[in-house]
Amino acid sequence: MAPESLMILLAEDDDGHASLIHRNLERAGLVNGFHRVKDGQEALDYVRGQGDYADRVLSPNVLLLLDINMPRVDGVEVLRQLKGDAATAAIPIIMLTTTDDPREVERCYALGCNVYITKPVDYDGFINAIRQLGLFLQVVRVPRNGKTA
């Protein structure tokens, strides 16, 4: 277990999806801090400690679960902004989305996402992936404050 606990930030506009993901992560044994935001702007605010989250106590380690189709600022834009800024580029970002358009996948990887998971029609596969993710997240180590070493 890492000395500083990892904060999982989920950016997902669909409440149902968000609930499902959270429940299944828990079932997979995830005990990390978990916070859910509803769109890309909130996600950016949270990571940067601004806007609604200006007074947030910045957790040093953040991992982002990012849906692509969100209002205001979508997932790809969040990806681009965070990866484009040296201060936040090292934050691991996992894309979770219903789109399986190969061009979209390629674009995300080109922008620097770490993993791309499709929320498939096959629910079992999806849950399995979340479960694996949960296990994975338990052992992953992230640089302090998301800054590169």
Place this chain on the structure above:
Amino acid sequence: MLKKWLIVLAVPLVFQVLFLGALLKSQLDRDEAQRMSIHSKEVLTESATLTRLLIEARSYMLAQVVAGNVPRARVEEAAAAIPVQFAKLHGLVSDNKGQRLLVDEIAAKARPYVAWVVEADRLARTGRGEEAVERFKSTTDRATLAEVRARIDRFLAEEQRLDRERSATLERAVRGQDLAILLGAVVSLATGAGLVLAFSRGFARRIGTLAENARRLAEGKALAEPIVGGDEIGQLDGVFHAMARSLKERGQENEMFIYSVSHDLRSPLVNLQGFSRELAYTAADIRKAVEPLEKPPAAAARLERLIEHDMPDSIHFIQNAVTRLSAIIDSLLRLSRAGRVEYRMQPLDLDATLGRVVEALRDSIAEKGAEVAVDDLPPALGDPTIVEQVFANLLSNAVKYLDPARPGRIEVGAEPDGGDAPGFRTYHVRDNGLGIPEAHQAKLFLAFQRLHPGVAQGEGIGLALVRRMVERHGGKIWAESEAGVGSTFFVTLPASDGTAPTDGPIPRVAATIGAPQ
């Protein structure tokens, strides 16, 4: 188009009019030449008459002098006729100045001669014959006659020359006319034929392209290059191209619509699947939480029924429905994608393809205790993934709809040729399963038509998809079936000459897969 036909008619007509004109002129020339020729002959004849008259007058006169027995009238007649003849000749050659002057000259010379003849005759009749003879002996008589005759000869010579000239002209005119007729006929025919040929070839070619485009439009293939030309054919071709574009747009719109709708449906689907699962978990949690509690028996029984039966039942049905829903949406997506995905055509080793398909279905084949036999299949041209899906679908259907009353037998084979489609090969998948009643056969390849919903899983999209795939290869698919006997599905695919790279060392499946011995 009408203009072109008019040209085809008009040009030879023009030629023919010109030709007729030339013909007419040559006929006129010929008539003229003939007239002139006749005229010359007439002149010659009249000249001969003149000569005769002169000689006749002299003869009568001499006869009178010698024999004294010539009726006076004869000489007088002859003498009177001579000036008349001269006048006639003068009239005849009035068109030719030279000849006319000559005639006058001769007349001038002949006049005193005729007067002398008349005089001599008178002398003879009045008993002064010796005087006449004396005068004969002088050279005047003969010389004058000789002069007159010389002049007449000259006149005749000229007239004969003219006659020859005119004959030659006539001959030329005749020949010219013959040539004109021949030339006119040939040129008129040649231009007519040439125009018709050029026009019909261009016309036939364009109509051919038009018919070809109509056929391609019907089959949903790409059209040839637009036909050039502002006439009706070009317009019709333009309409075809517009139709093809409109159809394509419509088709693309449909596909986009299906795609976007089915895509949007995925998100709520995740929730449906997820929360029906969550309900199941919650039910399990409730059971665990409730179990250790003390319950009055009635309540316990009720609780038991709710937790063990009612809730699981409801959840089960929800989950089933959700699974079906997700399968339909998935099929819709695949159907819409079938039109959009690029096919990569290559030679296919169908023996290998069928091998993989049968292998993938091995479990369900064994479960039904069925027998699958695959003949040698000639190679075809197509997209490997897509063609494999086609056969997988057909074979899977064959297995699914077997008749439990008899041992299932499925055959995959090929006809010797593409039937009435050159360049294609016909393959078939035959089973002795439930068959398809005639009433349903028309709707077989439409989407969402299911005949035996209770028999097997599926959304009724498979055959519609398969047909789309086969048609995009340029082939056809159809079925022959009899309820209670079995079905045969036929598929035509483009033929390949067999230079197919095999996809790995997969053995051909000619073996029988059935219940283990």
